[in-house]
Amino acid sequence: MANRTKPKYIGILTAGGDCPGLNAAIRGVAKAASGTYGMDVVGILDGFTGLVENRVIHLTEYEMSGLLTMGGTILGSSRNKPYKMPLPGGASRDMTGAAVETYQRLGLDCLVCIGGDGTAKNALHLKKAGLNIITLPKTIDNDVAETDVTFGFDSAMAIATEAIDRLHTTASSHARIMLVDIMGNKAGWLALSASLAGGADVCLIPEIHYRFESIVGAIEDRQRRSRRFSLISVAEGALPAPPRARKRTGGGVLKGQRIEPADAGTKPANISSALAKALEKRVGLEARVTTLGYVQRGGIPTPADRLLATQLGTTAARLIAQGTYGVMVAIKGRDAVPVPLEKVAGRRKTIPPDHPMIQTARLIGLCLGD
Ligand code: F6P
Numbered sequence: 001m002a003n004r005t006k007p008k009y010i011g012i013l014t015a016g017g018d019c020p021g022l023n024a025a026i027r028g029v030a031k032a033a034s035g036t037y038g039m040d041v042v043g044i045l046d047g048f049t050g051l052v053e054n055r056v057i058h059l060t061e062y063e064m065s066g067l068l069t070m071g072g073t074i075l076g077s078s079r080n081k082p083y084k085m086p087l088p089g090g091a092s093r094d095m096t097g098a099a100v101e102t103y104q105r106l107g108l109d110c111l112v113c114i115g116g117d118g119t120a121k122n123a124l125h126l127k128k129a130g131l132n133i134i135t136l137p138k139t140i141d142n143d144v145a146e147t148d149v150t151f152g153f154d155s156a157m158a159i160a161t162e163a164i165d166r167l168h169t170t171a172s173s174h175a176r177i178m179l180v181d182i183m184g185n186k187a188g189w190l191a192l193s194a195s196l197a198g199g200a201d202v203c204l205i206p207e208i209h210y211r212f213e214s215i216v217g218a219i220e221d222r223q224r225r226s227r228r229f230s231l232i233s234v235a236e237g238a239l240p241a242p243p244r245a246r247k248r249t250g251g252g253v254l255k256g257q258r259i260e261p262a263d264a265g266t267k268p269a270n271i272s273s274a275l276a277k278a279l280e281k282r283v284g285l286e287a288r289v290t291t292l293g294y295v296q297r298g299g300i301p302t303p304a305d306r307l308l309a310t311q312l313g314t315t316a317a318r319l320i321a322q323g324t325y326g327v328m329v330a331i332k333g334r335d336a337v338p339v340p341l342e343k344v345a346g347r348r349k350t351i352p353p354d355h356p357m358i359q360t361a362r363l364i365g366l367c368l369g370d
Helices: 022-036 050-055 094-106 119-128 151-174 189-198 212-224 244-250 274-282 293-297 305-320 356-364
Strands: 009-014 040-044 054-059 108-114 134-138 175-182 202-204 230-235 258-261 288-290 327-332 335-340 346-348
Touching: 009 022, 009 050, 009 094, 022 040, 022 108, 022 305, 050 094, 094 119, 108 119, 108 305, 119 134, 119 274, 134 305, 151 175, 151 189, 151 230, 151 258, 151 293, 151 305, 175 189, 175 274, 189 230, 189 356, 212 230, 212 274, 230 274, 274 288, 305 327, 305 335
Parallel strands: 009 040, 009 108, 108 134, 134 327, 175 230, 175 288, 202 230
Antiparallel strands: 040 054, 258 346, 327 335
16 A cells, blocks of 8 residues: 655554564664654554553664664563453453554554564454554564565574584483474474474474374484484474374475464474373483473574564665555565565465475485474
8 A cells, every 4th residue: 555645653563472683673663764764663562452552652762772682572572462452351352443543643654563473464454444554574483474584583593403402412421312392383494494403313393294103213223323312303383193194194295385374373282291201111212301492582683683673674664665554574585575464464384395494304314203
């Protein structure tokens, strides 16, 4: 949608699970918007909750100082949706009207929503309610549709890789099986990338349902080659193959991005403890589980994430200055480009079976459990 008057006043919010690089993105938007395009910028607190409740702070040059390297988000975040705001007692209420009212009361020309697939959905909802919206893709899961990469992912990959490195030495000392739980919701990008970078022996991801026998085979094969330990990374959404799905393994090959409906409701189950027990019994090695958890979302962003967040943030400001709204700023190759929110919302990017990383994993001998 093109806007004829020059945008003067914009808001920024961060929503969904936090990740390294959020502050760098806020800084990128605000510095370009105010410094280059002469706009005033406000920050909306605690995601869409602050929009509904009209909780706002001014973002001046002063607030931007030191933000590039800072983890978390100075604006706070929440997973609340404008159309489903929680009420005391567990009920919820559609507060879209209040969100629109805050936007209008502030006289905003555009709202920049920094978040993942859930945020894109909320943003599309507000777009349909008449707001000018731009989103920026962040998440350690890297599962946002239509963008090659999200910021936060590289930092989490570095943390998970370092954890695998550290687990290697202790696994080797004690001749143990080490299982490491890696976040990622229902996509295996983080677990697979860290497993390749850290040299794990087995990596279980949601996109490839695993068979217990295949994991046992990989460990026994290592034992035959005098490897005293094994390192297994388990993505958050990894699942065993149901009997019928086994026959289909290796079936359809998808090209490009694999996009699935983002049924955000259900949380993936944790399977590592059960696997550890079963493996101890079966292969006769001690097994231990390490859950990285929120460590993966904390701390300073890597240089790559700082660059990405800054590129995305400044591009958002440029798009606003041009009057381009209703889009997510996506990374395609080296470019940051607008993609209609309709193409992003409610979809999840998972790893396609023919992705180069899957091929690399197979060639290096990383067991994917199938
Ligand atoms: O989206 C990032 C993420 O850390 C996922 O990897 C994980 O499934 C989820 O958020 C955890 O959510 P919460 O912060 O609500 O516990």
